[in-house]
Amino acid sequence: MPNWIQTITNSRFWKSFFRHGWPDNPLDRSLVMSSNIFFHLHPVKVSRKSLRATYSFGLGVIALICFGLLSLTGLLLMFYYTPTIERAYTYILTLQTQVPFGQLLRNMHRWAAHLMVIVVVLHLARVFYTGAYKPPREFNWVIGVILLLLTLAASFTGYLLPWDQLAFWAITVGTSVAGYAPGAGPTLRIFLLGGTEVGQEALTRFYALHVMLVPMGILLLTSVHLWRVRKDGGLAANQSDAEDR
Amino acid sequence: MNKSRVTESFSRSSSKTYSLVELVHRAPTMMVDHGPENTVFSFPIVALIELVLVLGVVMALLWMSLGVNAPLEEIANPNQTTDPAKAPWYFMGLQEMLEHGHPTLMAVVLPSLMVLFVILIPYLDNNPHGAGRWFTNQRGRSLTIKTALYVLVIMPIYIFLDSTFPPRELLRGVLPDLVSQVVIPGIIMSVIVLLPLIVLNRQQPNAREVMLVLFTVLFVSAIVFTVTGFLFRGPGFKLFLPWNMPGGYNPFMNL
Secondary structure (H helix, E strand, O other): OOHHHHHOOOHHHHHHOOOOOOOHHHHHHHHHHHHHHOOHHOOEEHHHHHHHHHOOOOOHHHHHHHHHHHHHHHHHOOOOOOOOOOHHHHHHHHHOOOOOHHHHHHHHHHHHHHHHHHHHHHHHHHHHHHHOOOOOOOOHHHHHHHHHHHHHHHHHHHOOOOOOOOHHHHHHHHHHHHHHOOOOHHHHHHHHHHHOOHHHHHHHHHHHHHHHHHOOOOOOOOHHHHHHHHHOOOOOHHHHHHHHO | OOHHHHHHHHHOOOOOOOOOOOOOOOOOOOOOOOOOOEEEHHHHHHHHHHHHHHHHHHHHHHHHHHHHHOOOEEEEHHHHHHHHOOOHHHHHHHHHHHHHOOHHHHHHHHHHHHHHHHHHHHOOOOOOOOOOOOOOOHHHHHHHHHHHHHHHHHHHHHHHHHOOOOOOHHOOOOOHHHHHHHHHHHHHHHHHHHHHHHHOOOOOOOOHHHHHHHHHHHHHHHHHHHHHHHHEEHHHHOEHHHHHOOOOOOHHHHH
């Protein structure tokens, strides 16, 4: 290593930030994982089999990437949006025609949302067909199913926000299904919409759910989900790898 | 401690110099109860794989977003119904179910049972053996493929026949609504879903094989219903071929 790099990496400032040496040996490669908040959700070591593309297809990671991309583009969209039935649609039009890269921003948010739903469903199928729900991973499977439902909720609540004919009638049809639930159905629908029809109250509630409650839930449960993957010994491929020997 | 497992798990040819002291029974960590493993350090390989995935996903979405615009129709108008009025695509399976029986049964009870079953899978099949292998073994793979083919044939036939000769319309006034809208569709659905299990039961399956068959029936059914509702339903929510929709209706405009 050149001298000046060593001077920097030996400084007290650098060492207060990175609590490990250059990761070219087993100890420091372990410390990278355990002393970094983003890396620490990973196991320190993984089996070669779990890295095989045809084992996991990287679906869980892709879902997480979609979520990150959606948070980022969603935040930018919030700068240009107001959830009122008089102005929401106009803001979308303005975004698409006046704001630089506004149309691209909205497209990316939309397609990433659809991709996330598809990828999360495929991830569920992958985990099922590889038997990765088996003990000790039972409860992480349950968390995963809840995350799938939250992903649908995130997509569904976002669907209303452009306030065009497509959004209005899709949410009208979609929430009418909730009304068929025996007993609590009609009450549930009124609770969701803030009234008997899709209007300003529904837009306000869907907006709050879409930008706050549902993403927070996804963030929290994803953290638990990833943490448990590591606590349960990484991907289930580790297990079969050890059994094969 | 179970002595026989010691000799099973740890091979004598191991080059490791330490010796086995204790086996911890049923502990949820990957190192316990197993022999020398074939692992690598997560850093940097996992970080690199994730970086490549980030770049790939961002590039694919950017590419798609440059080419295809997100749909935007006229401003919402509660007085003017669109035809067809469709839910978002991932709920089209539910909307398609509504066409085949009483809404409470089709859109609430059956989907809830399905979600409940999916949540309970690990508790119904709790044998840890075989985790981390696609379909567990060759028999599991062939069971899955056969079941999927069965659903891919029977469900479209059911959807088509039930839409062409709907029992609840033909039997209106002949039988009570409860029978024509709940009992008959309920029985038909149960037979379609449970038939593979009855066939499988004669081969003395284990819990994993029952799960494979039941999950595949439900999963492929959900796909068939979603695709039918999304692609094959046109104006008046009637069945059409996707490339032959009346009035120039394009299902993909609903994305």
